[in-house]
Amino acid sequence: MVTCTGCALLCDDIEVIVENNRIKEIKNACRRGAARMKGCSNRLVPCVDQKPTDIESSIQKAAQIIRNSKAPMLFGLDNSTCEAQVKGIHFAKKINGILDDTSSFCQGILIERVLAQKFRTCSLDDIRNKADVLVYWGSDAQDSQPRHLSRFSYFPRGELRQRGYEEDRMAIAIDVRESNTAKICKGHFYRIPPKGDREFILALIDALYGKVPAYDTKKMLELAGILKKAEFGAIFVGIGLTYSIKDDFDVLTALAQKLPNFNIMPMVGHYNMRGFNETMFKETGFVNKVKFNGKAVHDIKYSIMESLNEKTADAIVVVGSDPVSSLPGPVLSRLASIPVICIDPCVTMTSKIATVTIPCAVSGLESAGTAVRMDGKVIGLSKIIESEYLTDEEIMERLVEAV
Amino acid sequence: MVTVMELYQLLPRTNCKKCGESTCMAFAVAMLGRKKNVAECTPLLEANFKKQKEKLESLLLPVAGAEETGMIVHPELCTGCGNCVVACPVDVANDPHGAGMGCAPTNDKVIFKVVDGKVLASNIKECRRFGKNKVLCYACIDPCPTGAIEFV
Numbered sequence A: 001m002v003t004c005t006g007c008a009l010l011c012d013d014i015e016v017i018v019e020n021n022r023i024k025e026i027k028n029a030c031r032r033g034a035a036r037m038k039g040c041s042n043r044l045v046p047c048v049d050q051k052p053t054d055i056e057s058s059i060q061k062a063a064q065i066i067r068n069s070k071a072p073m074l075f076g077l078d079n080s081t082c083e084a085q086v087k088g089i090h091f092a093k094k095i096n097g098i099l100d101d102t103s104s105f106c107q108g109i110l111i112e113r114v115l116a117q118k119f120r121t122c123s124l125d126d127i128r129n130k131a132d133v134l135v136y137w138g139s140d141a142q143d144s145q146p147r148h149l150s151r152f153s154y155f156p157r158g159e160l161r162q163r164g165y166e167e168d169r170m171a172i173a174i175d176v177r178e179s180n181t182a183k184i185c186k187g188h189f190y191r192i193p194p195k196g197d198r199e200f201i202l203a204l205i206d207a208l209y210g211k212v213p214a215y216d217t218k219k220m221l222e223l224a225g226i227l228k229k230a231e232f233g234a235i236f237v238g239i240g241l242t243y244s245i246k247d248d249f250d251v252l253t254a255l256a257q258k259l260p261n262f263n264i265m266p267m268v269g270h271y272n273m274r275g276f277n278e279t280m281f282k283e284t285g286f287v288n289k290v291k292f293n294g295k296a297v298h299d300i301k302y303s304i305m306e307s308l309n310e311k312t313a314d315a316i317v318v319v320g321s322d323p324v325s326s327l328p329g330p331v332l333s334r335l336a337s338i339p340v341i342c343i344d345p346c347v348t349m350t351s352k353i354a355t356v357t358i359p360c361a362v363s364g365l366e367s368a369g370t371a372v373r374m375d376g377k378v379i380g381l382s383k384i385i386e387s388e389y390l391t392d393e394e395i396m397e398r399l400v401e402a403v
Numbered sequence B: 001m002v003t004v005m006e007l008y009q010l011l012p013r014t015n016c017k018k019c020g021e022s023t024c025m026a027f028a029v030a031m032l033g034r035k036k037n038v039a040e041c042t043p044l045l046e047a048n049f050k051k052q053k054e055k056l057e058s059l060l061l062p063v064a065g066a067e068e069t070g071m072i073v074h075p076e077l078c079t080g081c082g083n084c085v086v087a088c089p090v091d092v093a094n095d096p097h098g099a100g101m102g103c104a105p106t107n108d109k110v111i112f113k114v115v116d117g118k119v120l121a122s123n124i125k126e127c128r129r130f131g132k133n134k135v136l137c138y139a140c141i142d143p144c145p146t147g148a149i150e151f152v
């Protein structure tokens, strides 16, 4: 059995048949996972100024850029093992750099609150064994974590839910569009207007207090009734909800307080984003957006967006992440104007604009380690095939030495 | 999924009965039910029907691949999510501590398995739609988000 690193569910029931150091067959992984486990189709090669070179020269050039930089930034590490993340934080400390990851414009705000115990939460195994009411909110689990419903949340039979989804569980979707997850929730899909989550929460809280909710009275009272009766509920908070209420996150806290039988679970995409947030939280007390300067300083201006916009960073090391494909245009031109060092197993949009590229092994396939599942459980990753590539952990170490 | 009407439109529509059915419509129904095949319509073998014959064969390709129970899995639609694996009552009964609990199947008695990211059906004769006490089960079709499983 090996672990899939296709998403933060980290399915550890995958069987592989390896022949001549290649994966021949993968059992139990979903399509997304199987694609990830096949490795890269387009492998990154070491380059300096877009010209192929050897890995040693790449590392030396990267170190030189960082030495010459006044405000270096490290970004990514969401697709790296926890061990590499620890080394990455160490590296950022050593260079007095800014450190941030995808979670700063994604689920970071929610994970921070979960880690600070502002929400009740539980494990995915608890959900399988006990949960009777599941709310997928702003989350299309069926597409983003394809085995979420089948492995843990809706379909399986669990200790207290022997009759599985047919009788023992109810799935509810709240979303701006009828996603594949919403289709499965059939009669219990609540469509909301874009950015309408806050209003919806407030109306739902009213309904839970027995007041007449401000809108959609009938459906809201019906939903409140279902939630109140739940014995063990879970709200799977997707990025749709997090984005929409990020400026007033306390409304979700207020809702959670009104639902004592419910647990809040962040839905995470990148396989070890929660690991990054947890490691950072342990080391610095913050989950992202940090600048090291003898101590760790946390500020919104150290987010990737602000660091680029405000020109706070003058060189950037990107590890296992592809900001070029996810950041908005104006920020991108700023990114393209500073030296970019890209560490990744595969060719990405970011590697294409990078000054230096350093290929690394595919973690969970060519290198072992640990990662944190979206519910906080630590899962082991195995090395399945041999490769000549350095791991991102080793590259971090080499950079620490070289600067 | 191809419909009887689509097949019918491509036939000579002369009700010549050479296929053994009383009308071209009946022949279309029989083809869809895998009881007759395209070649049994001899007028179609003539040159001027060449295009229509080819079209019919391509439309019927998925039907020809159907299992005895009539099940077709469309691999190009399947995301390998495993919902059908866990929801199928036969899988639950035959592997209660594996597939039934959402885990990887632990034996070969299950109907559905996910291999290389796509579902693979076997032991089809165990399907509740088949055999003496057959029931019209939808437990694999309903949970499938992409319509990758159908019965013809």
Ligand code: SF4
Residues within 6 Å of the ligand: A004, A005, A006, A007, A008, A009, A010, A011, A028, A029, A030, A031, A032, A033, A034, A145, A146, A147, A148
């Ligand atoms: S659900 Fe995620 S972890 Fe599980 S097999 Fe699919 S991609 Fe891999």
Ligand code: SF4
Residues within 6 Å of the ligand: B087, B088, B089, B090, B091, B111, B126, B127, B128, B129, B137, B138, B139, B140, B141
């Ligand atoms: S129809 Fe029912 S018994 Fe047959 S394969 Fe589908 S879920 Fe299983």
Ligand code: SF4
Residues within 6 Å of the ligand: B073, B077, B078, B079, B080, B081, B082, B083, B084, B085, B114, B118, B119, B143, B144, B145, B146, B147, B148, B149
């Ligand atoms: S439920 Fe549909 S998409 Fe999911 S594994 Fe089964 S056939 Fe494939």
